[in-house]
Amino acid sequence: xxxxxxxxxxxxxxxxxxxxxxxxxxxxxxxxxxxxxxxxxxxxxxxxxxxxxxxxxxxxxxxxxxxxxxxxxxxxxxxxxxxxxxxxxxxxxxxxxxxxxxxxxxxxxxxxxxxxxxxxxxxxxxxxxxxxxxxxxxxxxxxxxxxxxxxxxxxxxxxxxxxxxxxxxxxxxxxxxxxxxxxxxxxxxxxxxxxxxxxxxxxxxxxxxxxxxxxxxxxxxxxxxxxxxxxxxxxxxxxxxxxxxxxxxxxxxxxxxxxxxxxxxxxxxxxxxxxxxxxxxxxxxxxxxxxxxxxxxxxxxxxxxxxxxxxxxxxxxxxxxxxxxxxxxxxxxxxxxxxxxxxxxxxxxxxxxxxxxxxxxxxxxxxxxxxxxxxxxxxxxxxxxxxxxxxxxxxx
Amino acid sequence: xxxxxxxxxxxxxxxxxxxxxxxxxxxxxxxxxxxxxxxxxxxxxxxxxxxxxxxxxxxxxxxxxxxxxxxxxxxxxxxxxxxxxxxxxxxxxxxxxxxxxxxxxxxxxxxxxxxxxxxxxxxxxxxxxxxxxxxxxxxxxxxxxxxxxxxxxxxxxxxxxxxxxxxxxxxxxxxxxxxxxxxxxxxxxxxxxxxxxxxxxxxxxxxxxxxxxxxxxxxxxxxxxxxxxxxxxxxxxxxxxxxxxxxxxxxxxxxxxxxxxxxxxxxxxxxxxxxxxxxxxxxxxxxxxxxxxxxxxxxxxxxxxxxxxxxxxxxxxxxxxxxxxxxx
Numbered sequence: 001x002x003x004x005x006x007x008x009x010x011x012x013x014x015x016x017x018x019x020x021x022x023x024x025x026x027x028x029x030x031x032x033x034x035x036x037x038x039x040x041x042x043x044x045x046x047x048x049x050x051x052x053x054x055x056x057x058x059x060x061x062x063x064x065x066x067x068x069x070x071x072x073x074x075x076x077x078x079x080x081x082x083x084x085x086x087x088x089x090x091x092x093x094x095x096x097x098x099x100x101x102x103x104x105x106x107x108x109x110x111x112x113x114x115x116x117x118x119x120x121x122x123x124x125x126x127x128x129x130x131x132x133x134x135x136x137x138x139x140x141x142x143x144x145x146x147x148x149x150x151x152x153x154x155x156x157x158x159x160x161x162x163x164x165x166x167x168x169x170x171x172x173x174x175x176x177x178x179x180x181x182x183x184x185x186x187x188x189x190x191x192x193x194x195x196x197x198x199x200x201x202x203x204x205x206x207x208x209x210x211x212x213x214x215x216x217x218x219x220x221x222x223x224x225x226x227x228x229x230x231x232x233x234x235x236x237x238x239x240x241x242x243x244x245x246x247x248x249x250x251x252x253x254x255x256x257x258x259x260x261x262x263x264x265x266x267x268x269x270x271x272x273x274x275x276x277x278x279x280x281x282x283x284x285x286x287x288x289x290x291x292x293x294x295x296x297x298x299x300x301x302x303x304x305x306x307x308x309x310x311x312x313x314x315x316x317x318x319x320x321x322x323x324x325x326x327x328x329x330x331x332x333x334x335x336x337x338x339x340x341x342x343x344x345x346x347x348x349x350x351x352x353x354x355x356x357x358x359x360x361x362x363x364x365x366x367x368x369x370x371x372x373x374x375x376x377x378x379x380x381x382x383x384x385x386x387x388x389x390x391x392x393x394x395x396x
Numbered sequence: 397x398x399x400x401x402x403x404x405x406x407x408x409x410x411x412x413x414x415x416x417x418x419x420x421x422x423x424x425x426x427x428x429x430x431x432x433x434x435x436x437x438x439x440x441x442x443x444x445x446x447x448x449x450x451x452x453x454x455x456x457x458x459x460x461x462x463x464x465x466x467x468x469x470x471x472x473x474x475x476x477x478x479x480x481x482x483x484x485x486x487x488x489x490x491x492x493x494x495x496x497x498x499x500x501x502x503x504x505x506x507x508x509x510x511x512x513x514x515x516x517x518x519x520x521x522x523x524x525x526x527x528x529x530x531x532x533x534x535x536x537x538x539x540x541x542x543x544x545x546x547x548x549x550x551x552x553x554x555x556x557x558x559x560x561x562x563x564x565x566x567x568x569x570x571x572x573x574x575x576x577x578x579x580x581x582x583x584x585x586x587x588x589x590x591x592x593x594x595x596x597x598x599x600x601x602x603x604x605x606x607x608x609x610x611x612x613x614x615x616x617x618x619x620x621x622x623x624x625x626x627x628x629x630x631x632x633x634x635x636x637x638x639x640x641x642x643x644x645x646x647x648x649x650x651x652x653x654x655x656x657x658x659x660x661x662x663x664x665x666x667x668x669x670x671x672x673x674x675x676x677x678x679x680x681x682x683x684x685x686x687x688x689x690x691x692x693x694x695x696x697x698x699x700x701x702x703x704x705x706x707x708x709x710x711x712x713x714x715x716x717x718x719x720x721x722x723x724x
Contacts, residue, residue: 294479294481294484295479296477296478296479296480296481297481297482297483297484298481299446299477299479299481300475300477300479300480300481300482300483300541300544301481301483302446302470303444303446303470303475303477303554304470304471304474304475304494304495304498304544304545305466305467305468305469305470305471305495305498306467306494306498307467310498315483318485319484319485
């Protein structure tokens with residue numbers, strides 16, 4: 001906000017600028033396609049199986065053309081002179097890998113083998129990741145507006161969901177796990193959102209006023225931030241553990257609280273822990289946001305006869321808002337990840353699948369929990385970055 | 397009329413401002429001038445109660461302002477500061493409209509006032525009204541800052557080093573513009589500055605402050621001719637005092653009748669019997685300019701012309717030197 005926005009660099013030679021990342025990713029994709037196991041065939045869901053790179057796929061009629069398409073996409077991305085071409089190559093590569101994985105899984109699965117599973121190998125993840133980065137890099141170069149970025153992020157997630165809904169991945173192990181946990185998947189998903197939203201909302205309601213108070217009272221600032229920093233340093237598993245004993249005692253002492261759902265395990269301690277973790281980013285960014293309001297602006301507002309409330313609502317809040325949103329973004333992404341750990345104390349959420357999968361050494365069950373968490377965190381980051389960008393643009 | 401009576405501010409045992417009193421007539425410009433820490437800014441900020449006075453009071457047209465809530469009082473006093481403090485998230489027009497909106501003016505009146513001020517400050521509304529502060533140069537920002545301070549037609553415009561952060565060329569241009577606007581609008585101004593040239597240029601009277609007190613309150617010419625103390629003298633600068641004195645008076649006040657100067661057609665003039673032709677002085681020139689031109693040309697006298705190019709008189713070195721007489 002302090003930088004001179006008039007000095008914004010002109011996008012000269014958008015294609016020439018920073019071709020390094022795209023080329024690096026293209027090389028990674030080429031190597032992954034050629035050598036890394038794209039899929040693995042397992043005798044059952046627990047035993048690790050035999051990996052197949054795309055060229056080595058028994059169904060050569062599928063493996064070779066797919067490898068060729070991915071290679072072509074990587075080459076186009078590496079040599080593209082225009083960022084739009086690079087973006088298309090990235091999107092096409094990622095989509096081809098996505099579709100190809102499903103088709104290849106069907107082809108790889110022995111007919112009639114009920115226990116056998118086909119899981120995604122490192123080749124698939126590397127290829128998809130590389131094309132994803134190529135796409136993201138191109139979008140940065142294209143300097144799309146906040147709305148364009150949100151649209152593209154949702155379109156990408158929508159494309160993945162469409163592939164899944166069409167049943168193209170049904171022969172992949174991760175979708176087998178989904179099929180076995182269909183009902184609880186959506187329940188735990190909803191629970192995950194409750195954990196994230198239920199801790200974020202009170203953190204904002206308390207944290208923003210607390211941050212403003214810290215901004216106004218220098219004496220409170222040091223103490224509050226110190227306490228919140230200490231809370232932040234408690235490891236998450238320890239924090240969830242720490243919540244259990246006092247809440248259990250509380251519920252035992254006051255049965256009414258217990259009846260209201262407050263107990264040592266489950267939702268309450270998880271929400272409390274996530275709420276405590278949320279406070280520092282919210283409070284610290286609120287303090288930083290208000291501190292970044294230029295003193296001359298506040299002085300001028302006072303000197304012209306704006307009262308304290310008018311100054312806060314009309315001048316200080318709008319100028320502090322972009323920094324505060326950055327804090328909300330940190331909290332949201334952090335809580336989406338941390339909420340997974342809450343499954344350990346019976347609070348549910350996508351973490352349930354992660355820990356159950358780890359217990360059963362079923363990696364695809366772990367992925368069933370982990371992948372949605374990554375997608376949620378990604379969407380939250382994109383949306384809030386866009387909100388912060390817009391606010392910053394207006395407050396320039 | 398603004399009356400300041402015994403304004404005092406104590407910080408613990410220290411009296412930053414010690415019983416300041418002065419009167420500011422309608423349409424007058426008064427400069428509070430002095431070194432850093434002399435209490436001039438504190439005095440200004442006590443008048444709009446950004447700082448609560450320890451003692452003393454301020455009257456507007458004879459009415460004591462002590463009982464008025466500070467925010468209400470400030471709506472009647474424009475405030476322009478060195479840091480400008482434009483609202484970065486509001487357009488130029490919205491910035492200027494701040495006080496009129498707080499005063500609850502109807503929309504058409506606000507729009508008209510904003511357009512009037514933008515025109516006045518040489519910022520055509522069609523180009524500048526919708527711009528954001530970061531799109532303006534420093535000089536343009538400060539113009540908007542002063543326009544914003546004047547928007548609510550305040551009883552007095554308080555200015556704290558308003559042109560201090562600008563480069564010398566922009567500063568001079570803004571001072572000239574502001575002087576013209578002030579004369580046209582009849583704005584009452586209280587200016588805080590440490591720049592003696594700025595004070596001489598913009599103010600009708602100067603209040604020289606030293607350690608929280610006014611040590612001399614006088615018109616620029618009296619201040620130069622009769623400084624009350626060695627401190628005032630040092631502040632004025634003793635070397636170029638004579639030149640400063642000359643800069644206060646215009647040539648028309650001192651010129652004699654034009655006798656035997658003739659135009660020779662190319663805009664220059666020649667005195668009968670002489671063989672050099674000289675460019676004339678404009679009637680709006682100061683004596684300082686006249687002296688400079690005389691010295692540079694190495695002549696005794698120069699013709700003075702009006703806007704139409706007709707000779708209205710001559711100015712000579714003897715008269716200019718005599719202007720300095722009568723000083724202490």
